[in-house]
Amino acid sequence: xxxxxxxxxxxxxxxxxxxxxxxRGDGEPVLRPAGTNGAxxxxxxxxxxxxxxxxxxxxxDVDSIAADEDAEVGNIxxxxxxxxxxxxxxxxxxxxxxxxxPADGSTLVYDDDxxxxxxxxxxxxxxxxxxxxxxxxxxxxTDKVLIAENKRxxxxxxxxxxxxxxxxxxxxxxxxEALEETGRRISDIRYLASQAWPASGSLMVGFSxxxxxxxxxxxxxxxxxxxxxxSRGEVAAQPLPGRGSIAHRILTSFAExxxxxxxx
Numbered sequence: 389x390x391x392x393x394x395x396x397x398x399x400x401x402x403x404x405x406x407x408x409x410x411x412r413g414d415g416e417p418v419l420r421p422a423g424t425n426g427a428x429x430x431x432x433x434x435x436x437x438x439x440x441x442x443x444x445x446x447x448x449d450v451d452s453i454a455a456d457e458d459a460e461v462g463n464i465x466x467x468x469x470x471x472x473x474x475x476x477x478x479x480x481x482x483x484x485x486x487x488x489x490p491a492d493g494s495t496l497v498y499d500d501d502x503x504x505x506x507x508x509x510x511x512x513x514x515x516x517x518x519x520x521x522x523x524x525x526x527x528x529x530t531d532k533v534l535i536a537e538n539k540r541x542x543x544x545x546x547x548x549x550x551x552x553x554x555x556x557x558x559x560x561x562x563x564x565e566a567l568e569e570t571g572r573r574i575s576d577i578r579y580l581a582s583q584a585w586p587a588s589g590s591l592m593v594g595f596s597x598x599x600x601x602x603x604x605x606x607x608x609x610x611x612x613x614x615x616x617x618x619s620r621g622e623v624a625a626q627p628l629p630g631r632g633s634i635a636h637r638i639l640t641s642f643a644e645x646x647x648x649x650x651x652x
Contacts, residue, residue: 397438397439398421398422398438398439398440398441399419399420399421399435399438399439399440399441400419400420400421400422400440400441400443401417401418401419401432401440401441401442401443401472401473401476402418402420402443402445402449402450402453403442403443403444403445403450403464403473403476403477403480404444404445404446404447404449404450405444405447406447406463407463407464407465407477407586407587408447408450408461408462408463409450409461409462409463409464409467409473410450410453410454410457410459410460410461410462411454411459411460411461411462411466411467412457412459412460413459413460415462415466415467415469415470416470417462417467417470417472417473418453418454418457418459419435419440419472420453420457427443427444427445428443428444428480428483428484428502429441429442429443429444429480429502430442430475430476430479430480430483430498430501430502430503431479431500431501431502431503432471432472432473432475432476432479433471433472433475433476435472440472440476441476442472442473442475442476442477442479442480442502444480444484464477464586464587465587465630465632465633466630466631466632467632468583468584468632468633469632474584474586475584475586477586477587478515478584478586478589479502479503479515480502481586481587481588481589482515482516482589483498483502483505485516485589486505486513486515486516488507489505489507489508489509489511489513490513491507491509491511492507492508492509494507494508494509495507496513503515515589516589517589517590517591518551518552518588518589518590518591519551519552519558519590519591519593520549520550520551520552520585520590520591520592520593521549521550521551521552521558521561521562521565521592521593521594521595522547522548522549522562522592522593522594522595522634522635522638523547523548523549523562523566523577523580523594523595523596523597523638524547524580524594524595524596524597524638524639524642524647525547525548525566525570525572525574525596525597525598525599526596526597526598526599526649526652527598527599527600527602527617528598528599528600528649528651529651529652530617530619530652531619531620531649531652532617532618532619533617533618533623533639533642534548534570534572534599534615534616534617535547535615535616535618535626535639536548536569536570536612536614536615536616537612537613537614537615538611538612538613539610539611539612539613542613543627544627544628544629545616545626545627545628546628546629546635547635547638547639548562548565548566548569548570549565549592549635550564550565550568550569551590558593558595559577559595562574562577562595562597563577563597566597566599567606568608568609568611569608569609569611569612570604570608570612570615571601571603571604571605571606571607571608572599572601572604572605573599573600573601573605574597574598574599575597575598575599576596576597576598577595577596577597578595578596578597579593579594579595580594580595580596580638580647581594581634581637581638582594582634583633583634583637585634592634594634594638596647596649598649602617620642620643620645621643623639623640623642623643624643626639
């Protein structure tokens with residue numbers, strides 16, 4: 389295990405259980421020198437040589453820090469550009485989800501960095517990361533893309549997405565999710581970007597693809613309330629996911645012309 393630095397050398401990044409944290413006007417997180425006081429913590433990284441510890445705090449503590457620092461209350465999604473926030477939130481979430489050794493059921497004890505855990509068998513247990521796919525589907529020969537309203541988030545239109553199954557390649561996972569959720573067959577699948585998603589311990593892998601199926605060619609799994617085709621100029625008028633999400637980034641890039649498809 390690594391040796392924990394003196395409290396005076398640490399910077400603390402306070403994040404509550406809802407993923408809220410204090411942020412300054414420029415969007416950067418508030419970091420304060422302090423001790424961990426026994427709270428769940430993880431090494432998020434270093435800033436100017438000083439260790440930055442992400443610490444799980446109560447919601448009222450985040451509100452208090454924001455008030456003391458004349459800052460705002462943000463969240464880990466809107467702060468996804470900051471690696472300290474992303475890594476810190478991911479490690480804290482992993483500690484809360486992974487509390488027992490999957491091999492023998494013994495209680496896990498994390499090292500001082502909050503990354504690697506050890507159970508009764510004293511074998512290293514590393515953070516679990518669940519890969520997921522998400523992507524932009526273009527109707528071939530047009531400038532239209534498919535957006536969808538999920539039952540779990542009504543009123544919000546986003547991209548088709550889902551988790552990768554065991555033994556499945558990323559491109560195959562995206563094709564399967566598109567067919568299951570929208571009833572469309574896709575091809576020409578190309579990698580676009582990725583994003584760590586600490587809220588659920590995922591790694592989102594973004595793709596683009598094309599389809600000739602304007603309408604569904606088979607029954608869907610019922611996960612989506614509705615789908616709609618929107619042109620490049622119509623994207624901005626849609627109720628989209630918040631800034632900081634990979635869905636927002638991909639859709640905005642498409643709307644601005646940074647992502648283009650053949651034969652539009």
